[in-house]
Amino acid sequence: MKIFLISHIADADGIMPVILTDLTFDEYDYKLLDIKDVDSFVLESIDNNLFDNYDKVIMTDLCISDEVAQKINNIDLKNKFLVLDHHNGNLDLNKYPFIKVVVENNGIKESGTSLYYEYLINNFPNNNIMKESVNYMVRLVQLGDTWEWVKYDVPEARDLVTLLSYYGLEKFINKYIKFLRKNKEFYFDEAEQLLIEIDKNKKDNYFKLALENIIFKEIKGYKTGIVFAEEYRSELGNYLAQYYKDKIDLVIIINLNRSISYRCVKDDINVSDFASFFGGKGHAKAAGSPLKEDIKEIIIEELFGD
Ligand SMILES: [Mn+2]
Numbered sequence: 001m002k003i004f005l006i007s008h009i010a011d012a013d014g015i016m017p018v019i020l021t022d023l024t025f026d027e028y029d030y031k032l033l034d035i036k037d038v039d040s041f042v043l044e045s046i047d048n049n050l051f052d053n054y055d056k057v058i059m060t061d062l063c064i065s066d067e068v069a070q071k072i073n074n075i076d077l078k079n080k081f082l083v084l085d086h087h088n089g090n091l092d093l094n095k096y097p098f099i100k101v102v103v104e105n106n107g108i109k110e111s112g113t114s115l116y117y118e119y120l121i122n123n124f125p126n127n128n129i130m131k132e133s134v135n136y137m138v139r140l141v142q143l144g145d146t147w148e149w150v151k152y153d154v155p156e157a158r159d160l161v162t163l164l165s166y167y168g169l170e171k172f173i174n175k176y177i178k179f180l181r182k183n184k185e186f187y188f189d190e191a192e193q194l195l196i197e198i199d200k201n202k203k204d205n206y207f208k209l210a211l212e213n214i215i216f217k218e219i220k221g222y223k224t225g226i227v228f229a230e231e232y233r234s235e236l237g238n239y240l241a242q243y244y245k246d247k248i249d250l251v252i253i254i255n256l257n258r259s260i261s262y263r264c265v266k267d268d269i270n271v272s273d274f275a276s277f278f279g280g281k282g283h284a285k286a287a288g289s290p291l292k293e294d295i296k297e298i299i300i301e302e303l304f305g306d
Contacts, residue, residue, distance in 0.1 A: 001124075004054040005030040006041070008061040008112065012164050013145035015173060016113040016138065017060040022177045023128040024120050029054075032169065036290065039068050051077055059083045061112025063090040069099060084115040088272055089281040103283075109146035113138055128181060136186040137176065147238060147285065158235065159188065159196045165231075166195055203232055207239055214240060216248065220277055222269070226252045234286065237263030250274060256296065262287045 003025045008014025009032035021028050033041055042064055044050075051057050057077070063085040064072070072078050073096055083099040086109075093099045102110045117138045120129055128134065140157045143149040149157035164172045188196065206229075215226045225248040229236055233253055240251045241263050250264040250271050260278070262271035263286055271287040280289020292298070 001025055001027070001056065002054045003028040004051060004057045006038070006057070006059040006062065007032055008035070009033055009169070010035075011145065012141045012161055012172075013111045013113050014061040015164070015169060016141045017058075017116045018173050019176050019180065020113070020116060020120055020129060020134070020138075021058075022173075023134065023180060024124050024126055033062065035062060038062050039065050042068055043071075046071070046075070046077065051080070055080060057081045058116070059085070060116045061085060063087060063093055063099065063101065066093060069093055069096045072096075072098070082119075084112060084119060086110045086112055086115060087281070088283050109142075109148055111142040111145040113145070114142040131180065131184055133183045133186040134180050137180065140186075147234065150238070156188070161234075162196055162199050163188070163192055166199075203235070206231060207236060210236055210240060211243065214244070219252075220274065222250055222274055223248045224250055224252050226254065228254050228256070230255045230257060233261050234263065237261060237286070238265060241265040254291075256291070256299075259291055260289050262289070 003021055005017060005021050005028060007017045007030065014032065018030050018032070021030065031041065038059075057080055059082070061084075063083055072081055078096075078098050081098045083093070083101075085093075085099070085101045086103055087101065088103050090099075090101045091103065094101050100115065102115055104110060117129070117134075137160070140149075140154070140160045143152060143154050144157035144161050149155065167175060210227045210229060213227060217224055217226060225240055225244050227236070227240065233255065237251045237253050241248070242265050244251075245265055249266060249269045250262055253261040253263070255261070260280070262275050262280075262282070264271050265285070270284045272282045272284055275282055275287035275289045278289040280287055282288050
């Protein structure tokens with residue numbers, strides 16, 4: 001069985017499926033993508049027959065557009081294509097038999113990784129993935145991605161995300177493939193624990209600075225707090241949303257090198273709706289939208305133009 005995995009490049013939830021694939025299949029290749037590149041990659045791969053070399057093509061924590069789904073539905077690829085996603089905005093795509101979008105199951109918020117893990121356990125059970133260490137790491141990724149770690153008080157889920165930011169994609173993948181093959185129990189080693197502690201101090205200072213520099217502004221009838229930040233996106237967003245919950249509906253984080261993120265903690269606010277005003281999408285409590293392509297030129301012109 002030869003697998004081609006397409007998953008989300010942006011976070012642990014997209015990266016963990018690579019590790020699970022390695023633990024399950026002897027032969028596989030993978031491609032990690034940003035959401036905006038999914039359709040074009042799939043269309044190109046259909047055109048140059050890339051998928052012909054594989055028995056199964058699995059997409060996790062990402063989804064194709066309706067247009068591309070329709071195209072796949074009309075060709076043989078549909079028989080070996082499987083999408084496992086948990087993004088609210090993609091629920092409509094469940095109308096295709098090869099797409100499974102599940103946001104919540106029995107009150108538990110799903111993630112790309114948890115859906116894929118369940119699929120592997122049911123269809124390709126093996127000694128590697130049945131280990132407690134794998135089960136626990138999947139749960140950490142799921143709790144980290146859905147932000148449920150706060151509710152269930154599992155800070156290790158956040159710490160794992162911290163480690164990913166230090167290791168980087170490739171080292172993280174290699175480390176945990178080796179670790180999970182070797183260990184029955186999941187743990188952070190001494191060096192990792194030290195790193196997590198140092199990072200916590202650094203983060204505390206970063207958050208303090210954001211608290212001081214937040215800009216309050218009403219946009220489209222929503223009370224927002226805007227910060228410019230590149231690090232700790234989700235955690236910072238939730239921290240600020242919680243801190244200013246009496247004053248604002250949602251937090252906007254502008255990362256000029258990547259995109260715009262929206263976070264909120266209020267039940268009656270859906271940031272996915274807000275993001276859609278600006279060409280974005282996401283979940284009820286966490287969403288994003290792209291930056292204008294020439295935003296940096298606009299800023300430079302504003303600062304230095306005549
Ligand atoms: Mn995810």
